Amino acid sequence: MGTLQRTILVELVRVFALSLFGITGILVMAGVVAEASQQGLTPSQILVVIPLLIPSTLPYTIPATTLFATCVVYGRLAHDNEILAIKAAGIHLMKVIVPAAILGVVMSGATMALYYRLIPRTHYMLRTQFLNEVEESLYAMLKKDRCIKQPGLSYSMWVRQVQGHRLIDALFKRRDKTGHYDIIAKAREAELHYVAAKRQIEVTLKHCDLYTENNSTAGHVQLKIVPVELPEQYLTMKNPRPRALTYPELLQQRQEKAAEISRIGAELAMQTTTPVSQIAPELAQHISNLKEMQRQLQLELWSVDNELSLRPALSAGCLCFVLIGCPVGIWFSRSDYLSAFITCFLPVVFVYYPLILCGTNFVKQGRVGAVPGLWAANVLLALAAFGLFRRLLRN
Secondary structure (H helix, E strand, C coil), rough: CCCHHHHHHHHHHHHHHHHHHHHHHHHHHHHHHHHHHHHCCCCCHHHHHHHHHHHHHHHHHHHHHHHHHHHHHHHHHCCHHHHHHHHHHHHHHHHHHHHHHHHHHHHHHHHHHHHHHHHHHHHHHHHHCCCCCCHHHHHHHHHHEEEEEECCCCCEEEEEEEECCCCEEEEEEEEEECCCEEEEEEEEEEEEEEEECCCEEEEEEEEEEECCCCCCCCEEEEEEEEEEEHHHHCCCCCCCCHHCCCCHHHHHHHHHHHHHHHHHHHHHHCCCCHHHHHHHHHHHHHHHHHHHHHHHHHHHHHHHHHHHHHHHHHHHHHHHHHHHHHHHHHCCCCCCCCHHHHHHHHHHHHHHHHHHHHHHHHHHHCCCCCHHHHHHHHHHHHHHHHHHHHHHHHC
């Protein structure tokens, strides 16, 4: 690179670093305040949460700061008539864009490197140690089995229905240290809340009738909160979500799930060769269970495929944002830099991220493939950048 390109690159890096520090700090503090108030974190736990929360925000703050840096730097170049001087000197305009492209490529690579191991590991630690992954696991257990009754727990719980975080018609029993039930309650509605500071589950019972061990009525209360201890094994994720898996773990899980789906498909093919009239009720139930298992595994496989394509797609967004920001910054040379940033950032917010979100939902449902569903937004931005550069060079 020549002196001009090095100077532009240094200015881009300076503005990018300052912007990244400020935007990331604001988002992290907002997230910490929200989680601290919701989860009841202590000051010492907040200090531990902050470094775990920073990596997860970088894939969203890095593209925004690259866009802001290019708008500011190239807008300033055009405002000071440096672009006109460069063109008058016979230097092609695309050579001026090279530093921004370098910044976009480097930041895309850095984001992808963060996604390889650091972001999944910190997300896993954050969810298991401080946030509501324990709650989600218990709710999933209740939704599947309609009860929580396992060795090591001092309480048991049955529900008729699970609606989000509402447990309808819950029966709760808790034993004391002597093995007798000290609380037996039938609640019209209940909720679970994990208190990270105490490593306890708070069971909130609403409109509940209290009973003794011999089933005699002990009273009625509108609201009762019962804290229960949580065994150590429940504080770890037994089946981590795809977002909490590193890239090698995602590839391994995809291979295992694909092999299991193939095995179940082969078994179903063998079972369905029997005439329907000769299928015993037990065999029919077994076939139904296999189909449900295959459907669940397929949904999990689509979620893994979504994560495998989502990470590079979001990483490549840094380069696409840079290519959009350069021509917009030059065109808005006579306006303030914030106007240029907002002008190109609002379409990105209302087009790019909604497309990513829709693509994620469609991929997880199996409606579209992972690559076309998640890379469509980047392709659209690349086409828009091509059109903007073509018009800029023409004028």
